[in-house]
Amino acid sequence: MDLIDKLNELATRIHRQKDTVLTEEAAKTAFVLPFLQALGYDVFNPSEVIPELTADHGVKKGEKVDYAIRQGDRIVILIECKSIGTTLSTKCAGQLFRYFAVTEAKFGVLTDGIRYIFFSDLENENKMDDRPFFEFNLFQFNENQVDELKKFTKSSFDLDTIISTASNLKYHKALLAEIKTEFESPSDDLIRMLTSRVYQGRITQQVRDQFADLCYKAMRDYVREQVNDRLKSALETESIAEAPIVEKAGKSASDNEIETTPEEWEAYRIIQAIGAELVETEKITIRDAKSYCAILFEDNNRRPICRLYFGKTKISAGIFLSEGEENCPLEKVSTLYQHKDMIKAAIQQYL
Structure with a gap:
């Protein structure tokens, strides 16, 4: 069975069970371990999927990270689990940040059993980035995201390959977020840049206010035209x-x-x-x-x-x-x- 089929099967089961899985421990057992199993890891081998990893450090003692994945003789992934519905912000990743600095792991994963948010140290070595470079949602994924996830499977895991693409993934996601923000509410910088390309006079506040609305409408119209073109293409088929x-x-x-x-x-x-x-x-x-x-x-x-x-x-x-x-x-x-x-x-x- 291909990975995408395993994920579809798991997603279907989670849809049925999510209303009865109310605690973090239940989510770990019912959802997270089957997800790791789908990636090819032996969840019954505690030397490969290590539960409750302890790695004391100077800030706190005796804390445990929920799971660590070992490849060969090296821990490569740390996983912190939360209950379903938890807002998975960086505030929830405190243990991941601390453990990342004192282990050799290069990836930290924050999850509620449905969303899996991947972090690394792309900006400062041995310090986990504040922003993730990849997110996988079992309720909403496509083939491209599955291809990225395959890099984390046991059979395909290659540290250099993942690191080489992680930076592009991270900034691609960040750029998409910025583009979305600009479409919803064009920034002053964008308004002034576009205005300067089509308006020859001095850009006063009055002109800026006029073009703010024009820029917003123009971007919306562009998207609408693209959608209409696709509709037209779909309908312009042979008899x-x-x-x-x-x-x-x-x-x-x-x-x-x-x-x-x-x-x-x-x-x-x-x-x-x-x-x-x-x-x-x-x-x-x-x-x-x-x-x-x-x-x-x-x-x-x-x-x-x-x-x-x-x-x-x-x-x-x-x-x-x-x-x-x-x-x-x-x-x-x-x-x-x-x-x-x-x-x-x-x-x-x-x-």
């Missing part, structure tokens, strides 16, 4: 009537008596168009079967978006949310647009 028949399990559609109908193709394009607001349309795929037509995320049957049940007399769609499959009767294919929010939620859970 539905000329669409090829989907093959299944290595056989032609005729061999399996499966034929994707024009109505199913139309529904597929509508779901692609809705999903284009969130992801590239190629990530939303179609896989036909005898009793239904499946719309999947990244062609993974463990990541269903919905199933189309198109009979001769009535049609419906089963939309897959975290709670299960929600059946939605359809008056006609275009009625799918009325379930836009549910379809987007079904896609969002895989991002």
Whole structure:
């Protein structure tokens, strides 16, 4: 089983159990240890996954970090666990900061069993950075994040490789946060920079105030145009009537008596168009079967978006949310647009 499949399975189980796992110890046993196991570590070997590691230092004595992972003869990762729902700020990582300085570990992980926040010493050696370089959320991850997480698996762990990419990850995340902030509320520096490129006069306070609103609207319009272009791209496909028949399990559609109908193709394009607001349309795929037509995320049957049940007399769609499959009767294919929010939620859970 691939790592992504193990993570999907674990995420599904956590969704079911999270309301009953109320303490830190329960989260460690039910969620954190299975996560480490998914990464290939032997959680039953205390010389590899060390529980309650003690490493006294000058500030406090007798403190323990929840887990330490050893590779060969070296401790490489320290893990501090909190109960589900804890705000995982740097204030919660006090023990990690102290232990990091007195062990040879290069990575500290703060987790509540769902979110895993990775720190290192990219700025000052042997001093854990205040800002993490990577975060993995079991309830919201994509393939790129899984690829980054794979570097921490037992079989792939290579200190030099991770360190060489950690800096880019850290600052990429920081830049995304800054860009988000600028889109939501453009800073004075950005407003003045953009204004100076299009306005020839002196930038007075009055001019600055005028362009503050213009900059905000222009950035919003740019994003809207990009979304509309993606929607247009999704809809500008070859004629539905000329669409090829989907093959299944290595056989032609005729061999399996499966034929994707024009109505199913139309529904597929509508779901692609809705999903284009969130992801590239190629990530939303179609896989036909005898009793239904499946719309999947990244062609993974463990990541269903919905199933189309198109009979001769009535049609419906089963939309897959975290709670299960929600059946939605359809008056006609275009009625799918009325379930836009549910379809987007079904896609969002895989991002």
